[in-house]
Amino acid sequence: MEDAVVPGSTDRLARVLHTLRMRSTFYCHAQLTEPWALEMPAIVDSISFHVVTAGTCWLRLPGGESRELRAGDLVLVPHGLGHFLASAPDAPPGPRVDLLPQQYLTDRYSLLQYGGDGRRGQLICGIVSFDDAAARELMRALPQLLFVGGDTASAAEPIRDTLRFMAGELARTQPGGEAVATRLADILVIQAIRTWLAADPDTGTGWLLAMQDERIGRALEAIHADPGREWTLERLAHLATMSRSSFSTRFTELVGEAPIAYLTRWRMNIAHNRLREENTTAARLATELGYRSEAAFNRAFTRIIGRTPGAVRREQSAISGGVITPVRSSLSLLRP
Template structure:
């Protein structure tokens, strides 16, 4: 029997999980010529908002991307990249430049050759939630949003103007306003790409848009403790077992039960890093009747014990695709 078919927005739910942690922002005041090399930051998303002037963004061997006032760009996978304006400036490593620490999450960088000015808000953001990580994996190397051409241009422009105002004056609480607004811009940039890029219509993101497969994914995400089976998931979304199994594999790229098992472990990994919950309780959250059974399953996926992840929470221990 089908459970309540309350309207479900799996894509919206995935965006909801984009709750940021380890966020750090920098106001950059730069004058041409300048070139700054940003190091790779594993499992971080990097944000650049040009509040005045212009600059080029280079990621890997890709062609430089010109960013002008009102543009925002994301580098979702934490790749090292370069930013600059003007010719002749040798690249300088970001962490070799002096910076003024204003607050724990906010600093100011001033650098350049004294020519044309560019100001930016730049940031590094981490997402620990399993759904957020899966969403980020689906994103391209760079996302650019033009605030002057976007369908949401009015509020984007208003948001950018407020960021500019706060960055210039830095009144009491200004860094808090800037970081909160920048958080919103990160989510909006991702929404904009999903709405406009054909690549977002395929793979896991495309599966979220499928009325029945997307609902099944949402059910798995909401209740990792449940003992899901192909038959149960198919019944919940009104499909036959065989049709559901085939369509899930085709849309998601892996069988339903493999996805369920992997999801439980991703959720457990996020909780291990973020909470001090006893392992016995955490095991119950992902549907295991004992801590020992959970620990064995987790080690098969991650290659390390749950306790090791908890003790090493400041390092990223990526779950290995052991079921592939």
């Protein structure tokens, strides 16, 4: 039977969640007074999230209906989608949040005070992206809006506990409070994804379904575990105990691209992360990721990433050397 080893799919997803690592995070503690409205800009390859710690607000995606958020609610907006927040469902669009004056308490944390002279509300908002290649694939499989209600059965007790802890940290001024709040925000994002998956293990599309498919998931995990191996269509099909044609068709249907195209993109995502985080070279990465020449690696990298390996290294050196400060680097994500 094709789906005989069901626990394997669960274990694979658990391992992906365990490896979630965030980067380029920026958080904002928003103290808002009605009436108010804000535009959250689109940011490529990121997830925005909002936690309502006091009061209520309304969230709207472009072309969509407004959704009310109450104290204790958590919402994730994946795929870098721009969206709107407001104190009323029919409020006109407000200014972009990154263009408003705010107090930067740290390089990655700001305090925003904005609005009229009405009822007060409070949000903690964040922008997160992920370095781990498997986690990035998982992000692509998320819905346009992931909502976890603070007062409904959809919110697991750990999420409610984290939300209460966060609200307590923000309610009083004390040393390190903003650092604690941002760490809690990281935890909330992972908890929300876990809750969504647990509510319906068969949910999602694309890569997420592929990971849960016993045969295709087995091949995917082999690629993830050893990306530098000399993988061929025949070897991957053999691992999945399928014919080459059946494997290629099934893989493409679930993942959305052919096996070797996926392998190439996976390798380039790993290379991109390592060029940004490590003192490595394109020549070394070419060898480790299964390329016979640095030139072939450079061509694949530029085609997939859109920049040369050298450009990525120079950009990271500028940030690390202080030419571009962390704050400017984070806020540059918000510019059109």
